[in-house]
Amino acid sequence: MTSLEIIKAPIAGELKDFEPYFRNSLKSDVPLLSTILNYVYRTKGKQLRPMFVFLSARLFGETNEFSQLAACSVELLHTATLVHDDVVDESYERRGLFSVNALWRNKLAVLVGDFILARGLLLQLESRRYNFLHLISRAVQDMSEGEILQIKKSRKLDIDAETYFEIIRKKTASLIATSMAIGAASVTDDQELVEKMYRIGQDAGIAFQIKDDIFDYQEKGIIGKPIGNDIKEKKITLPLLFLLNNSNPAERMRILGLIRRKNKNTAAVRELIKLVVERGGIEYATLKMNEFREKAIEGLLEFPDCEARQSLIELMNYIADRKK
Amino acid sequence: MTSLEIIKAPIAGELKDFEPYFRNSLKSDVPLLSTILNYVYRTKGKQLRPMFVFLSARLFGETNEFSQLAACSVELLHTATLVHDDVVDESYERRGLFSVNALWRNKLAVLVGDFILARGLLLQLESRRYNFLHLISRAVQDMSEGEILQIKKSRKLDIDAETYFEIIRKKTASLIATSMAIGAASVTDDQELVEKMYRIGQDAGIAFQIKDDIFDYQEKGIIGKPIGNDIKEKKITLPLLFLLNNSNPAERMRILGLIRRKNKNTAAVRELIKLVVERGGIEYATLKMNEFREKAIEGLLEFPDCEARQSLIELMNYIADRKK
Numbered sequence: 001m002t003s004l005e006i007i008k009a010p011i012a013g014e015l016k017d018f019e020p021y022f023r024n025s026l027k028s029d030v031p032l033l034s035t036i037l038n039y040v041y042r043t044k045g046k047q048l049r050p051m052f053v054f055l056s057a058r059l060f061g062e063t064n065e066f067s068q069l070a071a072c073s074v075e076l077l078h079t080a081t082l083v084h085d086d087v088v089d090e091s092y093e094r095r096g097l098f099s100v101n102a103l104w105r106n107k108l109a110v111l112v113g114d115f116i117l118a119r120g121l122l123l124q125l126e127s128r129r130y131n132f133l134h135l136i137s138r139a140v141q142d143m144s145e146g147e148i149l150q151i152k153k154s155r156k157l158d159i160d161a162e163t164y165f166e167i168i169r170k171k172t173a174s175l176i177a178t179s180m181a182i183g184a185a186s187v188t189d190d191q192e193l194v195e196k197m198y199r200i201g202q203d204a205g206i207a208f209q210i211k212d213d214i215f216d217y218q219e220k221g222i223i224g225k226p227i228g229n230d231i232k233e234k235k236i237t238l239p240l241l242f243l244l245n246n247s248n249p250a251e252r253m254r255i256l257g258l259i260r261r262k263n264k265n266t267a268a269v270r271e272l273i274k275l276v277v278e279r280g281g282i283e284y285a286t287l288k289m290n291e292f293r294e295k296a297i298e299g300l301l302e303f304p305d306c307e308a309r310q311s312l313i314e315l316m317n318y319i320a321d322r323k324k
Numbered sequence: 325m326t327s328l329e330i331i332k333a334p335i336a337g338e339l340k341d342f343e344p345y346f347r348n349s350l351k352s353d354v355p356l357l358s359t360i361l362n363y364v365y366r367t368k369g370k371q372l373r374p375m376f377v378f379l380s381a382r383l384f385g386e387t388n389e390f391s392q393l394a395a396c397s398v399e400l401l402h403t404a405t406l407v408h409d410d411v412v413d414e415s416y417e418r419r420g421l422f423s424v425n426a427l428w429r430n431k432l433a434v435l436v437g438d439f440i441l442a443r444g445l446l447l448q449l450e451s452r453r454y455n456f457l458h459l460i461s462r463a464v465q466d467m468s469e470g471e472i473l474q475i476k477k478s479r480k481l482d483i484d485a486e487t488y489f490e491i492i493r494k495k496t497a498s499l500i501a502t503s504m505a506i507g508a509a510s511v512t513d514d515q516e517l518v519e520k521m522y523r524i525g526q527d528a529g530i531a532f533q534i535k536d537d538i539f540d541y542q543e544k545g546i547i548g549k550p551i552g553n554d555i556k557e558k559k560i561t562l563p564l565l566f567l568l569n570n571s572n573p574a575e576r577m578r579i580l581g582l583i584r585r586k587n588k589n590t591a592a593v594r595e596l597i598k599l600v601v602e603r604g605g606i607e608y609a610t611l612k613m614n615e616f617r618e619k620a621i622e623g624l625l626e627f628p629d630c631e632a633r634q635s636l637i638e639l640m641n642y643i644a645d646r647k648k
Binding site: 028029030031032033036084087088089106107108110111112113114115117118119121122125128130133134137138140141143144145147148149151152 | 353357408435439441468
């Protein structure tokens, strides 16, 4: 079994029930919308977030219909965000298929994203899970703030480690934190436990994003997207930040010049990647990522040992060790 | 006093308090986002929807802090929708100013729209007004479904009166219906009254959209946007629908040909407008609009007479008689 299969074993039943549940949530009577939603369903990924939800629920009790709702809520939000992200990034591919905006243009992609967002909220409302709504709405706000902060910073190339961590905490970690919190909230009313899970999820989410940022400096093809994308978009992530902070003023000027260069050719991107790798930017980012992974695992170890805890720990390791 | 000033008179205090309330809701600690939100605030319009909210509240009691929240909720949703609409329609102007996508591109416009949407939901959650949330989320879903239905139908030029009314009920009337319902819900727990107000608002909203659709066939400049926009986008609205339904098969083919024509020049648009006007399409649409206006007013007349009722009736008349 692969590590992901081992992780999934204790929640196999939940994940099986989740498929029709999620699929049903992506429905509409409007024919064109229904076609697009079916397509969106086909672009679904590994569904790590539902795994976080179910495992977090199992840590405190038996999963129930609200755990399904919780998993569906985060996956719908994640899906809506991806549909909008592809518009935002003008990207025409999503998990090996065309993106919604590629097939139906921005017009429909924006509307479909809004629809999926509203659909999730309505599901939570209908079940009267107002605490879920609170967690989800907070995540929507955090995610858009994080993305906007990143855009602002990449325009001015004005970023330090503190800002980098604020960006990834908001744009990525908030949803993984929400997944763990909402999973716990589906089986327990203990607010302290829910908040604790949120914090653990936040650390896991930060590790997740650092890993993603490291991928951008590694061999092309590993995650199926061209290397150096972040550099092309002037996104200064942790490996590059390390390089900048460990360069003398003259080098720094030169590096910023390379990042700033319009219509960057492959040579400029390659040189930046080479510098980052040589100066140890990958090692540094990996070190930081492992700090967050360990913090998350330490948080989990405060709970009694059980199958779900073991799987969650393995999920943290999977995030940090995954090859794509 | 203009008719709008007369309408506003009984809720002058509420509208005055609303300004800082709404302005405060458009805030963020993220600097770029804060700049854009300030700009969005500057593009605000006549704020008809808050007027619907406050007058509907006053029909059943004294307005309170929840009435402010209700007004702010619909105005935030309306604002978010407009920001996304400008991306969807690739329009670069909004009420005489540049649109958000014109100044900050689609990337930010999509995110800012999402943020404003989430902000409204969080306000409602924080106040624990779950019934507001329900009404608002339903409106988000209806509005995106309505827009998508319109896009689908305008692609295939396959539309009948029933579909036309379904589109405008969902994309426009749902928010005016929600404004009246949520206003009432801010002062009364009587679900029957709330639903009655929803239905009245739906009729008023349909009249509102028919009026907008008529504008597109009238002299350029009246509402400050070029005439014939709907035709250019292949949107078949009520005046054109009337023409199609009152043409013989040969004429019908010719008209559909004119609508279908790519890169429509002014001549084709002008000819279609001329045909619609000559055949009585404007009169027909005006007749239908007045039916809905009257239905809305009849609904209001079932409530006891008061200043708020009079203003609401005037608001219905304003919608139908406005010159822009």
